Amino acid sequence: MTDVLRSLDEARRGHRAEEPPEPLMRDLIGDLLRRTRTEQGRTLREVAEDAQVSLPYLSEIERGRKEASSEVLAAVYRSLGLSMADVLAALYERTVMVPLTRTRSGPGDFRRAPAAPVAAPAHQAGVVLSLAA
Numbered sequence: 706m707t708d709v710l711r712s713l714d715e716a717r718r719g720h721r722a723e724e725p726p727e728p729l730m731r732d733l734i735g736d737l738l739r740r741t742r743t744e745q746g747r748t749l750r751e752v753a754e755d756a757q758v759s760l761p762y763l764s765e766i767e768r769g770r771k772e773a774s775s776e777v778l779a780a781v782y783r784s785l786g787l788s789m790a791d792v793l794a795a796l797y798e799r800t801v802m803v804p805l806t807r808t809r810s811g812p813g814d815f816r817r818a819p820a821a822p823v824a825a826p827a828h829q830a831g832v833v834l835s836l837a838a
């Protein structure tokens with residue numbers, strides 16, 4: 706009886722059970738913020754003060770543990786010199802053009818998926834890039 710129930714559960718899940726989980730938006734945004742900040746050689750304290758966000762809260766956002774409001778994210782983006790178009794383009798690149806998988810070393814830690822990068826169809830890429838330009 707339990708084998709039958711297990712088979713039904715597997716059938717309901719379909720192929721998704723084998724697929725790695727997609728990254729969460731908060732993880733992708735946090736990773737982008739941290740990479741941008743460190744590339745600029747800025748400390749967490751500098752960005753937090755400039756964006757008028759508490760240092761512990763910004764740290765949680767960067768680690769993908771908190772989902773910040775759009776107002777808080779906009780303040781952090783401005784502090785880092787990013788526009789919404791920059792953020793969307795970076796997220797598009799990380800999720801569509803270069804598939805990612807979790808490294809399981811911690812929240813927000815991703816690496817390129819083992820499969821070859823998936824190129825977006827030309828007509829779709831042009832639309833997204835024109836919005837980001």
